Amino acid sequence: MSAQPASSLQAEVNRLRLQLESFQVEDGSKPIAIGDYLLARLEQLKVTSMFGVPGDFNLGFLDLVEDHPTIDWVGNCNELNAAYAADGYARVKEHSIGLFGVGELSAINGIAGAFAERVPVLHIAGVPSTIQQKTKPLLHHTLGDGRYDAYSKASENFTISQANILDKDTAAAEIDRILTDCITRARPVYLTLPTNMVFEKISSERLKIPLSRLPPPNDPEVEAFVLDDIVKLVEESADDVIILVDACAIRHDAREEVNELILKTGYPVYSAPMGKTAVSENYERYGGIYVGSISHPDIKEKVESAKLILSVGCLKSDFNTANFTYSMCFHSDHTKVQYAGFPGIGMKELLPLLTARLQSCSAAARKIPVPDFTAVVPKEDNDIISQAWLWPTMGKFFKPKDVIIAETGTSSFGIVDIPLPEKSIFVSQILWGSIGWTVGSTLGAALAARDLGLNRTILFIGDGSLQLTVQELSVMLRHGLKPIIFVLNNSGYTIERFLHGKERKYNDISNWNWTGLLGVLGDAAGTLSQSYTVKTKDELEALLATPSFAEAGKMQLVEMMMPKHDAPRALVQQAELSGKTNAYVAI
Amino acid sequence: MSAQPASSLQAEVNRLRLQLESFQVEDGSKPIAIGDYLLARLEQLKVTSMFGVPGDFNLGFLDLVEDHPTIDWVGNCNELNAAYAADGYARVKEHSIGLFGVGELSAINGIAGAFAERVPVLHIAGVPSTIQQKTKPLLHHTLGDGRYDAYSKASENFTISQANILDKDTAAAEIDRILTDCITRARPVYLTLPTNMVFEKISSERLKIPLSRLPPPNDPEVEAFVLDDIVKLVEESADDVIILVDACAIRHDAREEVNELILKTGYPVYSAPMGKTAVSENYERYGGIYVGSISHPDIKEKVESAKLILSVGCLKSDFNTANFTYSMCFHSDHTKVQYAGFPGIGMKELLPLLTARLQSCSAAARKIPVPDFTAVVPKEDNDIISQAWLWPTMGKFFKPKDVIIAETGTSSFGIVDIPLPEKSIFVSQILWGSIGWTVGSTLGAALAARDLGLNRTILFIGDGSLQLTVQELSVMLRHGLKPIIFVLNNSGYTIERFLHGKERKYNDISNWNWTGLLGVLGDAAGTLSQSYTVKTKDELEALLATPSFAEAGKMQLVEMMMPKHDAPRALVQQAELSGKTNAYVAI
Incomplete structure (x- = not known):
């Protein structure tokens, strides 16, 4: 049984302290406006840009954004583009999240895309005051039938967590909850901020405890069982093993762990299209992009004839893989070994242990042939940009x-x-x-x-x-x-x-x-x-x-x-x- | 008790015949592709333009649109703009509907707007085949979690009827059902058309029966009661009555009936912003736009001091009326007399009867003063376009x-x-x-x-x-x-x-x-x-x-x-x- 890494334990400590914090009585810390509390959390997550379009119900919050020393307001031309921008920001700025605040529905396709592709994005919707949400007057920007919740209902289909800040006593915990979901599960979350809550003052005490990016630690007993299982399968496949890397290795901060696995074992590595650049494309044991049946024939043959595929952070789709079968997968919050699923066993902790166990196979692994991944400019007898x-x-x-x-x-x-x-x-x-x-x-x-x-x-x-x-x-x-x-x-x-x-x-x-x-x-x-x-x-x-x-x-x-x-x-x-x-x- | 007008009876006959048609066994009529059946119905509704963006799952249907003699494909630059275009088309082309066919979510804000403002729009979404909808492979353009229905769930919040054509035997009736809802209730409806259903052949028999635009006839007994009630209230207010016209008078084809009421009674008439141009703004008894507390003081005083307001087709909102109280309303499918609601009593039939009853008040009505609705160009001592x-x-x-x-x-x-x-x-x-x-x-x-x-x-x-x-x-x-x-x-x-x-x-x-x-x-x-x-x-x-x-x-x-x-x-x-x-x- 292995000891938990310190980072994972620290994350768990922070999570527990935040849970406890919710039960504390009022403290002596400096009060902070709810809007500023949110921005302070975002600053801790290294967010520097907020995308969006000003709208009637978010203008007060935008004052705080405009006045914030490290978070810039990026005024977009429209809401959908703002959502796309937040998505692009989060993809490149790993370990942070994308942030946009705009009206509502025009952005929904942007949220849905981030949901499908597992991009951590926070959608802040400025909404009418808590009083108006109760009395439901026929305001503009509403459906005219009193259904103030139709937008959030629509959003629920495409976000993993939602919070509506209706009560200042729970505001900080609610903000922390959805941000934690966003960063640990790498998917969009949705926060509605009523106009009259933005400047309400709350305790800033929780801000001293950072939010935990890491998922809860793996259960050591289950983890050991999984490791044994995998090592056994590797041995049975007589080292005819390849590694296939996909998007979630990037989204869930497992780049380093994947690279360790690859370099120390020496197994051939391929990438799915959405995992492209997760590992170096110039590495000598890198064979290129596997896209199922539309792969280059060489790659297709090598990948599909391998006895065992260690698939890391796979995100299935027809365009991403062009077929729909895999034998073994490492995910952020679960592991699949053939037909068996192991919920709660995440790759971030599992992969280093696996690397240690498989290092001894390195000599054999390095003998497995890998196609050259190069691109040659073809000679064409014409001027056309083909x-x-x-x-x-x-x-x-x-x-x-x-x-x-x-x-x-x-x-x-x-x-x-x-x-x-x-x-x-x-x-x-x-x-x-x-x-x-x-x-x-x-x-x-x-x-x-x-x-x-x-x-x-x-x-x-x-x-x-x-x-x-x-x-x-x-x-x-x-x-x-x-x-x-x-x-x-x-x-x-x-x-x-x-x-x-x-x-x-x-x-x-x-x-x-x-x-x-x-x-x-x-x-x-x-x-x-x-x-x-x-x-x-x-x-x-x-x-x-x-x-x-x-x-x-x-x-x-x-x-x-x-x-x-x-x-x-x-x-x-x-x-x-x-x-x-x-x-x-x-x- | 009054006789039903012939148009209303004819509409009812058609509705009933279509209901019956669903129970008929296969007939000898010429078969027609489902996609063409839909286009034939749209042609009957005088639709000439279809807005949208080509997408993977609607291309087959677009072949039929492109080849259709009277319906043009208007390729838009993006989905949201296409939805907006369909909305604008339907607003101007009264008695027809707006039509757009595009992917999904990017257009949702356009549908929601049409829903709020009561614009008849048909959203056709090309979707994966019925087989794929059952087996749910991880296709591109999906959320990657097998939820093929997340889009239609989101749309349900903003459309009044939905149909998914899964079965050729019910396809025609389903198409007729949502189109009838669209035209009688003047709100968006949502149709998903799986790729493999577009060219399936069905009977064209139903096409011989036109769809009914008119709502079901009023119950003559209730109608007579309502009329008496209103006439009594008019009499009690000693002819201190005004008429206020709003958007639904346009959307529900009641322009003519409203104008008859106005011209034959001579009561002062005002319009809400969204009802602007429903009646002539140059008519001598027209007093201008009433926008609640932000109305011109003159208009505000006249409207709010009237003993009785006959409000026709009102669509409430803060920007549209700037306050939230009315005493009496005529709608397409119900009537409100003070606090009493009369479901099923629609204005299209009611207003002509009311006009007949109130005509005798005309002399007194014409004495009620109306402010001049004119706009004078102010003299300004500068060059600025103010x-x-x-x-x-x-x-x-x-x-x-x-x-x-x-x-x-x-x-x-x-x-x-x-x-x-x-x-x-x-x-x-x-x-x-x-x-x-x-x-x-x-x-x-x-x-x-x-x-x-x-x-x-x-x-x-x-x-x-x-x-x-x-x-x-x-x-x-x-x-x-x-x-x-x-x-x-x-x-x-x-x-x-x-x-x-x-x-x-x-x-x-x-x-x-x-x-x-x-x-x-x-x-x-x-x-x-x-x-x-x-x-x-x-x-x-x-x-x-x-x-x-x-x-x-x-x-x-x-x-x-x-x-x-x-x-x-x-x-x-x-x-x-x-x-x-x-x-x-x-x-």
Whole structure:
């Protein structure tokens, strides 16, 4: 039986102290406004940006945000974009959360995406006063039928915890409860803040105890049983083992533990698309991206023929894995060994113990062959910026610590096949797949990257997708952010053309003057940004090789003219698969 | 006891025949695909435009839409804008409905607004096949936890009826059921169409029976009782009666009946903001807009001192009426006489009978004084385009049959005080009040106006609001629409500044190059549109007087430079009221 690590025990101590705190009588500590209490907790979680749109019922709270020394108000152009930005921020700023406060329903798709993809986001909704919530007058912004709870009911479908601050005596404990859920379970939570509660004074005593990010400690007895079970299975598979890493390894702070496991055992490691960049893509034992039946044949064969798969933090989906079976999974709060589930046994503590036990297999493990994960720029006898040529070319442009964001569609499918540099961060909404999501997300990601001292933020997005959420480019300009935005101008919704309606008009869009866009959205003087159009391979290569471009000293938008009916290999295959399971019976 | 009108009886006959039809065995009629059945019903309802964004699960159905001879696919830039467009379309195209088909959640705020404001809108969501709905694989665009019903659960809060087409035998009846609810109750309904059902063949027999728009006939006995009651109250009030008209008179096809009542009795008539243009604003017995405590003092005194108010189709809200008490109301499906409610007694049948009974009071009624509803352009000793000057000036610019759309904020508050011309249509989202709503709505309204042969579509919107949904201007260009868009450039969210945070940065926005916008969004050649900036009264007056401008031969955008801290009278008063009921306790 192993001893609990100190960090885990400290977290448990804090949790218990906070529980006790709820029963304490009034203390002598300095009173604090409920709104400020919330902000103090968010500051402890290293939140530096709050996204949103001012609305009638959150203006008082925004006073506190605007006056806060370390949390900035990022005024977004609309609510959905704000939610997307909070999501992007949280993905890049690991160990923190995304924060947005806006009206309600326009943001709900943003919350749902964060729910599906396990991103810790706090949605603060300013709501009418507690008195109005009781008397239910026919206010504007309501449904006119007295159902003040319809919004929170809708939100309950897409958040794991909700709190409505109706009582100052329980306000601090309620705030702590939902924030703890948010950080330990890495999913969105929902807080409604009535206008008259924002400035109510409460005790600040609880703030001395930090919130616990770690889940409750594993039960040592069960943990030992699980370990034995796994080690036995590893031995039975005669070291024919691979490790597959997915998104939850990132979301649940298990990067370090996963990397230890990988480096010390030497088993071949692969990544699911949403786990891309969780481990180094340049590591010699890294075999690339496994996407089920649309994987590169080499990868597919190696992964599927392994006797045992140690799957870490998997988040299943058709686009993320392209099939639906796994043998063994490590999660934040449970472990599955073949058919047996072990609730409460989390990977953060389990993986180091497993690493210690498996280290001895290292010599054998290192003999298991791993395909090379490289991307070669194909030689093509034309000028066209093809999908096959574009992504490997881009692979050479990326630098360590870049934040690389790919919109659902040709971009996300194209980029998964390309190895990304050391400590770069890949951001994409593979499972939820809302088009337009990356624009808001890039805003949040770029702010987080600035906080963390990362390198460039680079977005790839199609013209159709960019039209959904385009206004948020203006907010990037306003905040002095310098992302590089590659717009794949291929005349419409290419991903949909591959799914259905290749020549249909409904997949067409208006052609915008993309290089004029930033000038209109806030950079009239042309000092904050630069835009380009590239039509050929040579033009793009020349641009990428220009030092002033690559240094990203201002915001840059590159329109790339690309063929309408070209798509990356993986997308073509995925579309064929989706088409089969999702067939329209022909007339 | 009165005889039922023939139209009402015919509607009842059709309803009953459709009920019977559900029990009929298979007939010899021509089979039709379920998707085409739906489109045939929509064609019968005179729907000509379908708004939306193509998505993985609706592409098959879009084939049918694209191939349909009278229903056009209007590809929107995003889902929320599409929902707004459907709403705007339905408001202008009375006797029809708005139609949009898109993914799901991004549109939910648009549905909620239509719900609150009683707009008949059909939301068609393409969903995974019936097989996948049973086996629940982890598809993209899902939450990853097998809850395929989370979206429809969220939608249930904001629609009055839902149908999921799982079975071809009940498909037609289900479609008819939700469409009937939509048109008789004037609220949004929700239809999910699994991919594999779109092309399933069913009988077309039911299509021969039109759907009934009219609610079930009133019970003649109860109706007679209600009539006697009302007439008695009118007599008791010694003809000190006024009529107050609101939105539901428009939504429930009772315009004609209301106008008969008004013209034949001669009682003074006032309108609530959302009922504006339900009756002619130039009628000699029309006294203007009643907005509760923020009404013009003259109007307030006249309305509130009346012994009896006949309120037709009222839709209560703080912004719509600014107070919360009424004595008597006529609704589509019930009537309230003082404290007594009469369910099932609808105004469409009741009002003509009431008109007949009250006609004899006409001589006395015409003696009740009515304030003049006029707007005088104030003389101001400066060049500034002030709110006080702007709206009366615009009043002179409007023409009969114009569709006039005002964004929530300074625009909607400013315009209510101005009489609008004969047969013009006023569109505003007074109750729900989502900023940005008018942009999508203008697209829908302009398409409906084109169908109906109306005059110009004119939008007033602030710079902050336009940023939320700006991309939809591009769709207007693409469809050759020619709205005039007045952008009130007053450096941010002026309505919020009046509510709270007058000098706060969170109410600031980026300043865009508004006159460059249409060039970027699809009119690079400058042939489809024209943009202007006006900074002074003289410049605006000169522009309004230019025939080529007033003729609206192309899409036009006018940026009007206006002071940041100026607001119409009604908004200033409303903000004071809201501030009181919605106070943040000061620190």
